[in-house]
Amino acid sequence: MSPEMVVQNLPNLQVSASADFDSSEFDRYVMSTYARFPIALERGDGCKVWDTQGNEYLDFVAGIATCTLGHAHPALVETVSQQIQKLHHVSNLYYVPEQGKLAQWLVEHSCADRAFFCNSGAEANEGAIKLARKYAHTVLNVAEPIILTAKASFHGRTLATITATGQPKYQKNFDPLMPGFEYIPYNDIEAVEIAIAALDNGKRRVVAIMLEALQGEGGVRPGELDYFLRVRQLCDEKGILLILDEVQVGVGRTGKFWGYENLGIEPDIFTSAKGLAGGIPIGAMMCKAFCDVFSPGDHASTFGGNPFACAAALAVCQTLETEHLLHNVQERGEQLRKGLRAIASAFPQVVKEVRGWGLINGLELQPEVSLTSADVVKAAIAEGVLLVPAGPKVVRFVPPLIVSPAEVETAIAAVKKAIAQFHP
Structure with a gap:
């Protein structure tokens, strides 16, 4: 399942109305080639972004592995x-x-x-x-x-x-x-x-x-x-x-x-x-x-x-x-995989495998469980972390290459909390 298709599985999230953004007007004029996540983002700084309502998110999507230096570097x-x-x-x-x-x-x-x-x-x-x-x-x-x-x-x-x-x-x-x-x-x-x-x-x-x-x-x-x-x-x-x-x-x-x-x-x-x-x-x-x-x-x-x-x-x-960012990618990647493997150990009935290189990593869900990558992405959004699917059973982690140790720990904690909602 592609990231633009997966949003169809997020029916309970809604874009909040704001003075300067109306999703219905957006949809009226923009072709529907994307089923969009119900968030309207308006600014970013480093590894964080804010929506039009002022809600803060930790961005582990980075424009799908695109915002190398994060936002407003x-x-x-x-x-x-x-x-x-x-x-x-x-x-x-x-x-x-x-x-x-x-x-x-x-x-x-x-x-x-x-x-x-x-x-x-x-x-x-x-x-x-x-x-x-x-x-x-x-x-x-x-x-x-x-x-x-x-x-x-x-x-x-x-x-x-x-x-x-x-x-x-x-x-x-x-x-x-x-x-x-x-x-x-x-x-x-x-x-x-x-x-x-x-x-x-x-x-x-x-x-x-x-x-x-x-x-x-x-x-x-x-x-x-x-x-x-x-x-x-x-x-x-x-x-x-x-x-x-x-x-x-x-x-x-x-x-x-x-x-x-x-x-x-x-x-x-x-x-x-x-x-x-x-x-x-x-x-x-x-x-x-x-x-x-x-x-x-x-x-x-x-x-x-x-x-x-x-x-x-x-x-x-x-x-x-x-800024010696390759070294940061290696260290933060190891930190992220270690944290995700701990989640896999805590929820073996839910998580099948963790894999990746550097700061492109995937958490694969067990094939027999009904939980999908879309479910995890949706729950992570509610915890203030943006993630992206890589198919129906894999959650992808591709943060900016400037991501800090503290931000990696925040993301790990949010994902653990998100998965715990489905398997306490």
């Missing part, structure tokens, strides 16, 4: 304030110095040689798919390229990326889907080997494998080291591109700057978005030089890489270094 506020007064948008018809500086920083802090900028994770993944297809046609001479993706994956909402997404619920009523994708179970190397062999008929063959280092929407499921090492080996042996979707796990979320660093491998192409500019829309598709086959006119983005977004992203990336 001084480094981001200063940067965007200065940049909007200087130059916020021009066009990629010209050189954009801020874009060049961000690309340099990303290349120097990753395995990539080149970067392409866009506006979102879906666009970044779309770019990766297009790059892989052009590489297949122009370098590999493959007429019908196939990209393998994992079941339970999530890669975006464009037509190509929902096809790449291995979850039928996101594809319903949007067929015919894009050709050229096949699905394999995640963390199952035998399935990869079988698929590569079965799909190779000379004219048609696997040219890329597109995976998340950790599946976010699929239930916060980390990749297994042996699996990714073997996938990398297979790609090298057979001339297959390895694409990693780092949209949710990149930019420090796992305690390392990139999720692939947890797996001992390097991708050929990888994507970033969500946390890259701390909430300012941006996406990036990065690759190694050997597969950089785009030429002028092959791909573009009007807003991608504009001065405003790139300045914000560079400020976020530099702040991760200057």
